[in-house]
Amino acid sequence: MLSDYHQTLLLLTGINVLLGWSAYLPLATGQLSLGNAGFMAVGAYASSLLTVQWQWALLPALLAGAALAAILGVLVGFPALRLHGIYLAIATLGFGEIVRTFFLNFDLTGGPMGMRGMSGATLGMVWAWVLVCAVGFFALGHSRLGLSLDAVHDDEVAAEMVGLNITALKVGAFGVAAALAGLGGGLYAHHILFIEPGTFNFMESIIMVLFVLLGGMRTFWGTVIGAAVFTILPDLLRFLHSWRGAFFGALLVFLLIVRPWGLLPRETLRIPMRWLAGVGG
Amino acid sequence: MFVQQLVNGLMLGSSYGLIGVAFALILGIFDMLNIAIGEVFMLGAFCGLVLVTHGVPFVAALPMAMVFAGLVNLVIERFAFRPLRGTPPVIPLLSSIGFSMLLTDTATNIWGSERTQFPPSVHVVNFEIGPILITSVQIVILGVAVLLMVVLQLLLQRTKIGRGMRAVAENALTASILGVDSRRIIVATFFLSGALAGAAGMLVGLTFSVISPFIGIEIGLKGVVAMVVGGAGNIQGAMLAGPILGIAEVLSVAYLGAAHRDVVVYGLLILVLIVRPAGLLGAVERARL
Numbered sequence A: 001m002l003s004d005y006h007q008t009l010l011l012l013t014g015i016n017v018l019l020g021w022s023a024y025l026p027l028a029t030g031q032l033s034l035g036n037a038g039f040m041a042v043g044a045y046a047s048s049l050l051t052v053q054w055q056w057a058l059l060p061a062l063l064a065g066a067a068l069a070a071i072l073g074v075l076v077g078f079p080a081l082r083l084h085g086i087y088l089a090i091a092t093l094g095f096g097e098i099v100r101t102f103f104l105n106f107d108l109t110g111g112p113m114g115m116r117g118m119s120g121a122t123l124g125m126v127w128a129w130v131l132v133c134a135v136g137f138f139a140l141g142h143s144r145l146g147l148s149l150d151a152v153h154d155d156e157v158a159a160e161m162v163g164l165n166i167t168a169l170k171v172g173a174f175g176v177a178a179a180l181a182g183l184g185g186g187l188y189a190h191h192i193l194f195i196e197p198g199t200f201n202f203m204e205s206i207i208m209v210l211f212v213l214l215g216g217m218r219t220f221w222g223t224v225i226g227a228a229v230f231t232i233l234p235d236l237l238r239f240l241h242s243w244r245g246a247f248f249g250a251l252l253v254f255l256l257i258v259r260p261w262g263l264l265p266r267e268t269l270r271i272p273m274r275w276l277a278g279v280g281g
Numbered sequence B: 001m002f003v004q005q006l007v008n009g010l011m012l013g014s015s016y017g018l019i020g021v022a023f024a025l026i027l028g029i030f031d032m033l034n035i036a037i038g039e040v041f042m043l044g045a046f047c048g049l050v051l052v053t054h055g056v057p058f059v060a061a062l063p064m065a066m067v068f069a070g071l072v073n074l075v076i077e078r079f080a081f082r083p084l085r086g087t088p089p090v091i092p093l094l095s096s097i098g099f100s101m102l103l104t105d106t107a108t109n110i111w112g113s114e115r116t117q118f119p120p121s122v123h124v125v126n127f128e129i130g131p132i133l134i135t136s137v138q139i140v141i142l143g144v145a146v147l148l149m150v151v152l153q154l155l156l157q158r159t160k161i162g163r164g165m166r167a168v169a170e171n172a173l174t175a176s177i178l179g180v181d182s183r184r185i186i187v188a189t190f191f192l193s194g195a196l197a198g199a200a201g202m203l204v205g206l207t208f209s210v211i212s213p214f215i216g217i218e219i220g221l222k223g224v225v226a227m228v229v230g231g232a233g234n235i236q237g238a239m240l241a242g243p244i245l246g247i248a249e250v251l252s253v254a255y256l257g258a259a260h261r262d263v264v265v266y267g268l269l270i271l272v273l274i275v276r277p278a279g280l281l282g283a284v285e286r287a288r289l
Helices: A004-028 A038-050 A058-080 A085-105 A123-142 A145-155 A156-161 A166-192 A202-215 A222-238 A238-258 A273-280 B002-030 B037-053 B058-083 B088-112 B136-158 B160-170 B172-177 B182-208 B220-231 B234-254 B258-275
Strands: B127-128 B132-135
Touching: A004 A038, A004 A123, A004 A145, A004 A166, A004 A202, A004 A222, A038 A058, A038 A166, A058 A085, A058 A166, A058 A238, A058 B258, A085 A202, A085 B088, A085 B136, A085 B220, A085 B258, A123 A145, A123 A166, A123 A222, A145 A156, A145 A166, A156 A166, A156 A273, A202 A222, A202 A238, A202 B088, A222 A238, A222 B127, A222 B172, A238 B037, A238 B058, A238 B088, B002 B037, B002 B136, B002 B160, B002 B182, B002 B220, B037 B058, B037 B088, B037 B132, B037 B220, B058 B182, B127 B136, B132 B136, B136 B160, B136 B182, B136 B234, B160 B172, B160 B182, B172 B182, B182 B220, B220 B234, B234 B258
Parallel strands: none
Antiparallel strands: B127 B132
């Protein structure tokens, strides 16, 4: 039997896997989103309102939070079509900050004081969601849709020439990613028992991208490894005390120098040039 | 007090403008976003704080903080940008985020996370022009900001290194074929960009007298907004957008309440990106100097 402490680590790993996948999906279509903490916040706050204020059961509340995040994701996804590369990254960063500021001013969820009273997320529940999503990603990887996403990633213009609906694919990826972030946020809120707007800051969005980066940008299971390493490592590094953030920053710089394409790239040699064309903006 | 708000916004905005120009130099010339400029700005403020606390007069502390910030930016270039040449622009963006984390945390460990005060370093005199109150501090800030912008323009337009920078911005390959030494241009641009951010740090230290390791994120990111609103990579655009942003922020605090100022600032960013992705003064596709 696992100790409480190890159970918590494992549970957080599961949540981080879901959050990592929310950064992975837009990246799979060549879009870097730095605003996923905003979608996470929407899912966390919406599901918490439903369970705490209106006594909903956890499962429908989680689904509703994810659905609301997905709607927002689609709404953000459309204007995001016009932007590429770093400009998209900057715009999504702005979106994340706006969501955070919104909750800072939203009285129903406690504003800056935050919200408490949530409970009920269990280890089994979190990993059941991870499993469901993993099956989804696996099926996607072996489907026509998965190939279409790859095509959009590798060469958007060529993909459009062969008749793929770029708009639907990119906006869809954004929407599903937002739903995953919302789901992760909902589970997080019902595990950690207390949320405040500061939880969902710019750094949280960055960390989601780090999970993907560490695992390699082109494999969904790489994100699992990335999320696990980044969840467990900080705990192993507690002896660094207040220097942990500095260590992570240095680690990120170092990782990018030695493996700019992530630790587990799918086709290390084939991607770079295509990627340059796809995301270059 | 509408006019007074405009004046206050202009002061705040001149720092946004300087940070925006620091971002725009690197984006305009190399097509890369160095997020860590925010932390270079923060370190400039702390360097100024240390100097002023030790009795160094403002006129001497300003150039020293600028040189220090410029050198920090060269270190960032060495580790976060140079090894990643040829990768898509989002990769160096991520490694510069790594530097942001590293520098923020290092500053927190050295100076603590509390907000610190600048000791008074400029003799404060109040000038009343009709109903408007302008302090000597504000005049110094505006004067330094304008002076740096003029010097930067002269440097870009009139000097050999400035011509080299503009040539690389236009077309890096052609510039290198024509004999522009790209290493020198990279070093000069990163140093210049860091120095401007450092100057902004000094000025913010003067205005609000409160600095912390987190101003890189709180204020520095608004420099990115100023740059994008002005036309990413466009230096005059960032100079113009900084004050616009500062005034918008001060007015929204005055008339909508302090809680809404970030909504206004980032809302403006998204509006500009959607309606006019090239920014106020930006050329379509790729911004020029």
